[in-house]
Amino acid sequence: METKYIFVTGGVVSSLGKGIISSSLACLLKARGYRVTIQKFDPYINIDPGTLNPYEHGECYVTVDGHEADLDLGHYERFTDIQTTRANNVTTGRVYQSVIDKERRGDYLGKTVQIVPHITDEIKRNVKMLGNTGNFDFIITEIGGTVGDIESLPYLESVRQLRWEMGTNSLCIHLTYVPYIAAAKELKTKPTQHSVKKLQEVGIQPDILVLRTEKDISPEMRRKIALFCNVAPEAVIQSIDVDSIYKVPIKMHEQHFDEIVLRKTCMPVEGEPHMQPWLDFLKKMDNATETVTIGLVGKYVELQDAYKSINEALFQAATYSDRKLKLIYIHSEKLNESNVDEKLSPLDGVVIAPGFGQRGIEGKFVALKWCREHDVPTFGICLGMQCMVIEFARNVLGLDEANSTEMNPTTPYNVIDLMEEQKSISNMGGTMRLGAYDCRLAPNSKVAEAYGATDIRERHRHRFEFNNDYRQRFEEAGMACVGENPETGLVEVVEIPGKRWYIGTQYHPEYSSTVLSPNPIFRSFINAAIEYKKEKK
Numbered sequence: 216m217e218t219k220y221i222f223v224t225g226g227v228v229s230s231l232g233k234g235i236i237s238s239s240l241a242c243l244l245k246a247r248g249y250r251v252t253i254q255k256f257d258p259y260i261n262i263d264p265g266t267l268n269p270y271e272h273g274e275c276y277v278t279v280d281g282h283e284a285d286l287d288l289g290h291y292e293r294f295t296d297i298q299t300t301r302a303n304n305v306t307t308g309r310v311y312q313s314v315i316d317k318e319r320r321g322d323y324l325g326k327t328v329q330i331v332p333h334i335t336d337e338i339k340r341n342v343k344m345l346g347n348t349g350n351f352d353f354i355i356t357e358i359g360g361t362v363g364d365i366e367s368l369p370y371l372e373s374v375r376q377l378r379w380e381m382g383t384n385s386l387c388i389h390l391t392y393v394p395y396i397a398a399a400k401e402l403k404t405k406p407t408q409h410s411v412k413k414l415q416e417v418g419i420q421p422d423i424l425v426l427r428t429e430k431d432i433s434p435e436m437r438r439k440i441a442l443f444c445n446v447a448p449e450a451v452i453q454s455i456d457v458d459s460i461y462k463v464p465i466k467m468h469e470q471h472f473d474e475i476v477l478r479k480t481c482m483p484v485e486g487e488p489h490m491q492p493w494l495d496f497l498k499k500m501d502n503a504t505e506t507v508t509i510g511l512v513g514k515y516v517e518l519q520d521a522y523k524s525i526n527e528a529l530f531q532a533a534t535y536s537d538r539k540l541k542l543i544y545i546h547s548e549k550l551n552e553s554n555v556d557e558k559l560s561p562l563d564g565v566v567i568a569p570g571f572g573q574r575g576i577e578g579k580f581v582a583l584k585w586c587r588e589h590d591v592p593t594f595g596i597c598l599g600m601q602c603m604v605i606e607f608a609r610n611v612l613g614l615d616e617a618n619s620t621e622m623n624p625t626t627p628y629n630v631i632d633l634m635e636e637q638k639s640i641s642n643m644g645g646t647m648r649l650g651a652y653d654c655r656l657a658p659n660s661k662v663a664e665a666y667g668a669t670d671i672r673e674r675h676r677h678r679f680e681f682n683n684d685y686r687q688r689f690e691e692a693g694m695a696c697v698g699e700n701p702e703t704g705l706v707e708v709v710e711i712p713g714k715r716w717y718i719g720t721q722y723h724p725e726y727s728s729t730v731l732s733p734n735p736i737f738r739s740f741i742n743a744a745i746e747y748k749k750e751k752k
């Protein structure tokens with residue numbers, strides 16, 4: 216079959232969940248046996264979101280091939296179990312960079328280089344890149360931003376041209392918002408009508424409308440929207456607020472979302488998607504009554520998207536262990552000796568978050584000292600692992616001013632230090648140690664037991680590392696280095712074997728945790744927290 220291209224645009228407001236709708240569709244199509252992938256086009260000028268602080272766009276997700284990506288790629292992977300790559304996330308910055316490089320090389324042969332056709336052609340080339348590999352039946356392309364934004368225009372023009380060129384091999388799904396006006400006790404369709412008009416103004420007729428809403432949209436209202444927007448009534452679909460994003464694929468399927476997509480792209484509609492494993496997960500989620508309470512110590516706790524993949528990995532692990540996850544965010548800047556007992560005592564397990572820079576770091580040390588001394592299941596991720604090492608150096612090895620050279624370049628005890636290959640780097644964008652690397656685990660460690668393997672591969676995003684000059688002193692005092700890169704000897708995992716569960720990973724296991732295959736180390740951590748809760752009682 217020819218590759219089908221599905222474009223997903225959004226209108227009225229941002230944060231409608233285009234990523235969740237795209238992921239849900241991919242999940243359903245994959246469950247029907249199709250080869251699917253999703254890509255995101257972001258209209259900002261940054262080459263990638265790696266240089267954005269989490270307050271801007273939430274977490275920076277990392278793909279196996281080391282691309283610093285929009286957090287929506289995390290949803291794509293969690294919903295589909297399909298790994299994404301650099302090719303799945305394009306920004307305006309990358310499009311322009313490529314066009315400008317071509318101009319400098321002289322590729323345009325003296326022509327005036329313009330948004331149309333040169334930028335739009337470059338966008339179109341990128342849209343078709345994954346399709347051209349022949350590896351996919353469906354390519355879902357999510358266009359970031361909101362219809363009507365200045366910066367989205369070149370993308371919409373590209374979509375218009377592609378729709379025209381591809382005919383029934385393509386489709387446009389437009390996501391809008393139907394607000395409920397409490398005073399009038401009414402849902403309002405006008406913003407949707409206006410948003411579709413905006414799309415039509417740039418020459419795009421949506422085939423399917425997905426309406427985000429808090430209340431049920433009546434058949435009558437659907438017909439009205441269909442009539443005003445030139446869309447078939449059955450192709451007006453509601454996306455009502457649900458208690459878990461993982462229910463969205465089922466809600467969409469109930470309204471024949473996947474069937475409509477197949478029909479409109481001239482594909483046979485036969486049978487049902489194989490959603491049983493997914494439904495089993497939802498059943499576990501709904502049936503869980505007991506809770507497991509986890510604290511996440513970090514500095515971006517005001518914005519929960521900053522730790523999206525960690526939240527989801529914890530949630531998936533808790534669900535598989537038949538528990539409701541109660542996640543408590545603990546602001547590392549506000550944590551100190553006088554309140555740590557009160558803040559951490561109610562918890563069954565503690566995660567020390569990844570991060571960069573000095574802010575909030577001392578609070579992480581306070582938390583870690585408390586957790587280590589009280590033998591609470593504790594999981595340090597990336598900077599969290601580095602903090603475990605520093606706290607241990609200060610309070611167990613007696614190296615008072617131990618630190619990472621990231622926080623104090625002149626520390627007398629640089630137990631965490633800049634990686635050798637980082638020393639010559641001056642550009643900040645895309646230059647960390649990024650993506651998946653091999654890690655060999657010590658056979659008798661808890662972490663090897665968790666994975667049920669000694670050779671694993673996980674994703675990374677860091678510049679600093681455990682300083683191997685100190686390794687022997689740590690090991691002698693009870694902190695073992697139980698995971699390392701087989702080629703370089705870089706320490707990937709530390710563990711205090713004498714504790715219930717005290718493990719830090721230099722890598723980010725959260726990026727590879729999905730609904731249908733939750734990450735083993737998160738599962739092991741949650742199980743330890745559940746055990747600890749029982750013991751506490």
Ligand code: GLN
Pocket residue numbers: 568569570571572596597598599621676677678679680
């Ligand atoms: N700032 C630390 C480093 O660069 C940790 C990074 C992280 O937590 N992702 O090594």
